[in-house]
Amino acid sequence: MRSSQIVSFLKRSASYLVVGFWSIFSVFFVLWIILASLKKTRDLFGSPWSLPDNPVFGNYVKTWISNRFGDYFLNSFIVVNVSVVSILLVSVPAAYVLSRGNFRGQRALSNFIASGMGVPFPLLFVPLFVIMATLRLIDTLTGLTIVYVALSIPFTIYVLEGFFSSLPSELESAAIMDGCTDFEVFRWVMLPLAAPGIATVAILNFIGLWNEYQLSLVLINSPEKRTLSLGIYSLITSMQYSGGDWAGLFAGVTIVMVPTIALFIALSEKMISGITMGGVK
């Protein structure tokens, strides 16, 4: 072997070592949560790092039934998916126009929307409640979805603007020369190019909303309309006054975590790689 080959082999190994260590820690963390959910609370605290002697699946049964995790799961699934699709439908065109359009007040409007990222959400609890009550949307999943969409707009548009504005303009002008309309340029040229960015914000929004609980806590009252993360939240708060069922909590966390991981892997594979292939050529 030539020395340069050795160097590159060493370099390569070092990269795997760094990335591998970080990734293994993530795996370790997820496994720890799953193992914790199979222990008794007592053993969880007495020996947090050992394998469970007798795996207890009762934690899952208890959590699933007494906390209606089945219902919550469906609610979360619907609300989050509808929200993410709506967020994209609303934000992608707006971000496109804001970054590639040419009109007066463009910059100001873009800043106006970006500034929404600076609003601390707890301040909106009371006014939003009043608005939703006036519109008779309080305690409805529709109302929650609308709020999710509206509050995700600044972040989404801000990120997407960046993706659109960094796209090459030659393709755009070429398409216009070819006789494409504005809309066709957007739909068939720019949209595919921005696909990695769109997939990224879709995933980030999905995960953010899947774990969101503060707004749903304020806007949802009926137990049958709760979301999964609200279910987790009520498990956590039950620790005070009603018994510290930590193993049960981890069972709940696992129930929320597993589909998210599955969806994340499916989404990131399909959306990022799939669309990138079609787009960037």
Added chain:
Amino acid sequence: MPQKSSRSRLAALAVCAGAVVGANQVHASELVFWSVWNEPEPQAVALRKIMSAYSQKHPETSFKVVWNGRQNQTKLRGALQAGIPVDLMDADADQLAGGLQMDGLGYDLTGELTGETKSAFLPGVLDLYAVKGHYIQFPYIYNTVNFWYNKDLLKKVGGSVPATFDELLSLCRTTRKAGKDALVIEGNVGFYNVLYFSNYLERLKGSGAVVKAFEDKSGAGWSDPAVLAAAKASRAVWDAGCIAADAPGFQYPAGQQTIAQGDTLGELVASWLPTELSESTGKDFSWGAFNFPAVADGKGKATDLEVGLLSFMVLKNSAHPKEAASFLNDVIGEDSQKILVAEGGVGVPRRGVAWPAALADGQTAAANATALSPFGGGLTTAYPEFTSNVLHPEFNKMFLGKTTPEEFVSTLVAKTKEYWDSHK
């Protein structure tokens, strides 16, 4: 089966008739109740039972419950602003006192409570949050602040329940010799740790001493030697080896779990501890509790008690305040209180109703209480902002050894003066 179908038709008729009668009755009312409990919790199960028993006795009253969970009061803010009607709510008594009650949004229950109701309460409970003799909140769950400990372990280490603070310190040494720790803390829960300070100060100066010390607007209330003594006593607990040296690193609930593991004898905390640890201890764990012991030359009695209550409140703008109050008279009734104990697993404020077995010593303390003050001595309720921003963090710093008792006292003096200068 013709018989059965005709019977069910009859039943249907009866329901319709009932509905018609109900509609004609002037007093028919649906009480909207926003609750601090989550639906699956045992306390919620107990309340549901109590409400349905009440509706059976009083068919004109029905309930619509929203199980909000712990952020009940925050959610109510929105409802109040939006004009959504809520008749009844419950919350932690301290939270209520500093929230809705302080804003005058509670309905005055004084005239609605029957004589039977008023005399049913354990000593001092109903009056604890009364404002100038008016009852705004209605306690229905009772937690006492004591040292909660493992009776079996106490026997094993050869110790006995301490009657004085010095005996407590010597119990620590006995326990240490047996290879165990006497006490444990949660490094990140300042409002538990401050119990050493507030209880000691109240033993020295009598119940309510903490609030009194703060209310001297010059800050000089804290210059009383008793305050320094209480601060030093909190440190003495460490010096006597009561608490393991690594305990400041315990993040809730890691500290209290060491009791369930059998490594620690007990903790100064409220009677919710056995419930919080029930998953870890199993059913056969022998819980005991003793009051914060007496201190030499103290004005306060060892039977004075700090408590943590949960209360109902009828909202001022309720359309059915009298019906709601009548329900509250029922909540303190013997049947309802027994349901709370049996289903909810909690201590209750009614005289003579036995608490769950693990909490028996708490009940004894409550029945013999000579004076009550809220959890942490009452400053939390009366001056939450100061407690949150100054007392708890500064005490915790001192307690965990970052500052000295003298520095702690002088900070309190300065910050109290500052507080009153800006709140004229």
Added chain:
Amino acid sequence: MRRRMIVAFLAPAVGLYTVFLVAPAIQAFYLSLFQTSGFGDQTVWLGLGNYVKLWSDTVFWRSLYNMAIIMFVGGVFIFGLAFVFTMLLNSGMWGKKLFRALIFMPNIIAVVAITTFWSFVFMPRYGLLTSFLKELGLASLATTAWTAPQNVFFSMLVGLVWISTGFFTILILAGADKIPTDMFEAARLEGASNLQIFTQITIPMMWDVIIITLVLWATQAIKMVEFPYAFGGPNIDQNLYTPGIYLYIMGFGQREPVYALGYATAIGVVLFVLTVLAIVAIRILLRRDRVEF
């Protein structure tokens, strides 16, 4: 672009944003001029009183200091790691997608699970770190109380860096992925090293994305609540306060029954202003002509 398309593309987003975010935010900000609990109609006009009080509030300054540490110290680690991972993953590593997913994974798990995990890592006696250090024979380090008040902030920061690194790695990777692959191939043919490719091609080509991620980090750091709050437990130590946490504690009766909604709102307004300033500062400082290719 035609006017009709501009309007049609913007209207839904701007409409929703205005009605459900801007309007309630203005309504909320107005409260910062009052002393109010938010429960009833008992409000006292203070003008700028809440802001004056904020100026001399040592707890608030402490929280701002923590925020700055999170933003700058945490930021250096997060972005350093994110760039290292981007560079390594894009150097033609096998299993890129798998590693990307694994690095991101902590972000999809409920914060309470993460913080419980970390408190077990840092726990005295039975904790992972303690037993690990004991194995290595570092007895003095092993007895360090990592979550005691003097250390808790930096212990929290370790966990925070861990999560956020995953978040920003996938954003930066997505930015790097849109760079045409033939540019890399051409550079490799000319014998450029990975580091050269990274500094000469990747960074300039994704400058926009870098600015975006920096702005996102700045806004996240300024509004930071959830992770340190959950890490701090039911009675969070002042050493862990961020302005967002202080807002929550002052306005929402989280710890003690403080319901100073007006004051909390003033904190919120300050956070809003800080965020806007940060966005503007980053945009101006890092402004460059757009790279075209």
